[in-house]
Amino acid sequence: MDDQKVRAWEAQCVEEQLPGCTTNCPARLDVRRLVGHVREGDFTAALAVFARSVPFPAIVSRICDHPCEAACRRGEAGDAIRINALERACVELGKARAARRPQGQRRKKRIGVVGAGLSGLTVAADLAAKGYAVVVFEAAEHCFHRLLSWPAEQLPPAAVAADLGALHALGVEFRCGTTIGESGVALASALEQFDALYLGVGPVAFHDPLFDSDGRIAVDPVTFATAHPRLFAGGSHRYGGEPYSPITSLADGRYAALSIDRFCQGASLAANREPQGITPSRLYTDIRGFAPLPAVVPADPRHGYTAEEAIAEAQRCFPCHCLECVKACEYLKHYGAYPKRYVREIYNNDGIVLGNHKANRMANSCSLCGLCAALCPDRLDMGEVCLEARESMVGKGKMPPSFHDFALRDMEFSSGEAFALARHQPGASASAAVFFPGCQLSASSPEAVGGAYAWLRQHIAGGVGLMLGCCGAPARWAGQAGRFDANAREFTANWQRLGQPEFIVACPTCQRMLEKTLPEGRVVSLWAALGAGGVPGAPAALPTRPLAIHDPCTARKDQPTQDSVRRLLAGLGVAAIELDGGERTTCCGFGGLAAFVNPEVAEATIRRRIGACDADYVTYCAMCRDSFARHGKRAVHVLHAARPDPGFSRRQENRARLKATLLRTLWEENMPTEEPPLDVALSPAVAAEAERRQILLDDIRTVIEHAERTGEKFVDGATGHTIASHRPISVTYWVEYEPAGSGFTVHRVWSHRMEVAADGQP
Amino acid sequence: MNSQPTAKPAPELVCGKCNRKLEIGKVTVSYLGNRFPVELPRCPACGLVYVPEDLALGKMLQVEQALEDK
Numbered sequence: 098m099d100d101q102k103v104r105a106w107e108a109q110c111v112e113e114q115l116p117g118c119t120t121n122c123p124a125r126l127d128v129r130r131l132v133g134h135v136r137e138g139d140f141t142a143a144l145a146v147f148a149r150s151v152p153f154p155a156i157v158s159r160i161c162d163h164p165c166e167a168a169c170r171r172g173e174a175g176d177a178i179r180i181n182a183l184e185r186a187c188v189e190l191g192k193a194r195a196a197r198r199p200q201g202q203r204r205k206k207r208i209g210v211v212g213a214g215l216s217g218l219t220v221a222a223d224l225a226a227k228g229y230a231v232v233v234f235e236a237a238e239h240c241f242h243r244l245l246s247w248p249a250e251q252l253p254p255a256a257v258a259a260d261l262g263a264l265h266a267l268g269v270e271f272r273c274g275t276t277i278g279e280s281g282v283a284l285a286s287a288l289e290q291f292d293a294l295y296l297g298v299g300p301v302a303f304h305d306p307l308f309d310s311d312g313r314i315a316v317d318p319v320t321f322a323t324a325h326p327r328l329f330a331g332g333s334h335r336y337g338g339e340p341y342s343p344i345t346s347l348a349d350g351r352y353a354a355l356s357i358d359r360f361c362q363g364a365s366l367a368a369n370r371e372p373q374g375i376t377p378s379r380l381y382t383d384i385r386g387f388a389p390l391p392a393v394v395p396a397d398p399r400h401g402y403t404a405e406e407a408i409a410e411a412q413r414c415f416p417c418h419c420l421e422c423v424k425a426c427e428y429l430k431h432y433g434a435y436p437k438r439y440v441r442e443i444y445n446n447d448g449i450v451l452g453n454h455k456a457n458r459m460a461n462s463c464s465l466c467g468l469c470a471a472l473c474p475d476r477l478d479m480g481e482v483c484l485e486a487r488e489s490m491v492g493k494g495k496m497p498p499s500f501h502d503f504a505l506r507d508m509e510f511s512s513g514e515a516f517a518l519a520r521h522q523p524g525a526s527a528s529a530a531v532f533f534p535g536c537q538l539s540a541s542s543p544e545a546v547g548g549a550y551a552w553l554r555q556h557i558a559g560g561v562g563l564m565l566g567c568c569g570a571p572a573r574w575a576g577q578a579g580r581f582d583a584n585a586r587e588f589t590a591n592w593q594r595l596g597q598p599e600f601i602v603a604c605p606t607c608q609r610m611l612e613k614t615l616p617e618g619r620v621v622s623l624w625a626a627l628g629a630g631g632v633p634g635a636p637a638a639l640p641t642r643p644l645a646i647h648d649p650c651t652a653r654k655d656q657p658t659q660d661s662v663r664r665l666l667a668g669l670g671v672a673a674i675e676l677d678g679g680e681r682t683t684c685c686g687f688g689g690l691a692a693f694v695n696p697e698v699a700e701a702t703i704r705r706r707i708g709a710c711d712a713d714y715v716t717y718c719a720m721c722r723d724s725f726a727r728h729g730k731r732a733v734h735v736l737h738a739a740r741p742d743p744g745f746s747r748r749q750e751n752r753a754r755l756k757a758t759l760l761r762t763l764w765e766e767n768m769p770t771e772e773p774p775l776d777v778a779l780s781p782a783v784a785a786e787a788e789r790r791q792i793l794l795d796d797i798r799t800v801i802e803h804a805e806r807t808g809e810k811f812v813d814g815a816t817g818h819t820i821a822s823h824r825p826i827s828v829t830y831w832v833e834y835e836p837a838g839s840g841f842t843v844h845r846v847w848s849h850r851m852e853v854a855a856d857g858q859p
Numbered sequence: 860m861n862s863q864p865t866a867k868p869a870p871e872l873v874c875g876k877c878n879r880k881l882e883i884g885k886v887t888v889s890y891l892g893n894r895f896p897v898e899l900p901r902c903p904a905c906g907l908v909y910v911p912e913d914l915a916l917g918k919m920l921q922v923e924q925a926l927e928d929k
Binding site: 452453454455457497498499804808809810811812813814815819820821822829831845847848849850851852853854855856 | 871889906907912916920925929
């Protein structure tokens, strides 16, 4: 797989993007996680999240200017979450972890901090924790002098004392009442005592030769460096005094501390920094499903939220996630994460040389239906990812043979002598158009194919040829590009022999494959060709009650076909119920051969679709219709009535019979006569088992014929049944049977792919 | 797969050709280029091997899938 493509795919998935509450917080507090802990009633864990981003939790929980709340999406459905009030609840109700201690290894470098406000003391706290010797200079008599302007009931002295206590525990040295600058110690001489100096001097002009004539100093907005290599600055001096933003000052201190640490270690200040400060959020969240809710108001506003009130407030958080595709797709839901992770897992799986390929099944369980791309804000298509992975697996010889063998053998059958055909209309030597009904409608309803072909011959002048065969979809879905191309070459040659007529196709999957195979050819749907002329045989077949239209996933982007079918149904007087419309339709579980690789996911997919509406369904894909029927949903095809799913064996028989019947009735030719097949009888339960185990009646016949011819079989003394096996291909089939009349009754069937040989035997 | 007996003898089964009761014997199973010795019921005369349904769909399937993911 191409790693640049992989990176582009990963970038398309926004689920890992941070929500607005975090990207609108200068300190990038993980609000979603904090609120999540509160929702669970775990205030201690919530406080730990808070303290990780905010070194002064008691103070900030009281006075934060909380720009986060302005970005809270809940604000579009009621009031924004009262994040700052929840922070206060965490501080008051959570158990603080042990105070921060300096790390064991002390550093030799000394750092000076000028100004004991939020930015300066954040620098002091962060660098002291890293083991630096830190000295804080403050002109006023106390740290946090500016915070005295807050009323004590909002910011009680105890809160300030608590946070300062933690700072003392870090061993920071304070020199309050010491003025740096013009009226005290010059900056240049202060700088001589330290390896680096941080200035958090507040909004007012600061007079010192290192500052300009207006008393300002230029600061890099990312690194917080100044023109002087050992001098850093931030806080309200940088961003201006009004309005004062405590959280911005604190964040400045944090980013400056990072720079100072890097500077002391001789590392680049600017390289590889995480996103800093306020940025727009790329996370998409659909909030249409959320009813507006007002904020929880504390019973006693002075005391803030009680635990119960805080939990109730936190429960209003959605929380913000995208997951648009995951919510709609059983496959994406099944693996418990989201596309960005899946892309990575599939890519890593692709790169494994020695070891277990843990994502083989994942890459092959997607139905390639395109719903994720239709829902994704950035149009990421997991089907594209999975298909590329499959082609790569096939290319490396790493595709598990058991995944697609059965479906590819079915494709071989359809492209083979038993079914394939390419003819002009009987009696004609040219074709204005050629009808390609596809293998699945032929398998499901051969008489509907005959009816549609008769209608086309009657209504289209210039001759309508007939092509039977396979469009190549199974090969494409299985990642077998070589087989797809070989099929396409044969297909193209047949089409050219017919004079390159326009294609009329009855299956939307065939239509997509033919568009790929014959980019120069014209392909129209049977439904468009029928126009307003009605549907052959349909008026009798379609029920008169309202029907819900299921658009096949391969018609998702094919608006003309969707419209043609709706016009046809309207012409027939069918009252149509829309499910989610064509663009948001879902797979029936067959697409991408997912049902062969992951029956559990395919089953969930179809159950979900069936559950979408109580009405009977009408569709125009034979596979969709048969999948619905197999799961007990009454469903009709535009061309034929409700009926049971024929099952794999009958599908092949029906195709062969269709060809033989058309040859006999239209071209007056007979297929070479074959011996009548061995008569085998299976109870419905055994037949269902055989279907699930992907064992065809023909496989069963082959085993019995082989056993009866060679005598290679076992006899069960208890039941008298015969048990025999045969390996006609890369699968060994086992059948337990007994003679019954002129044929056999089959009791059990099973298979394995391993080869078995007795030691020392020829 | 290990070389422990993976299936009980099937005393009721008799080889259709040799009319002999099956006995547990050494057998080689192989898949995707990997070979394992196992013990399975087989005809003591002609060596025809019996793979019971529960083995084929249980342990054997697990090993097939594990090898496919190698």
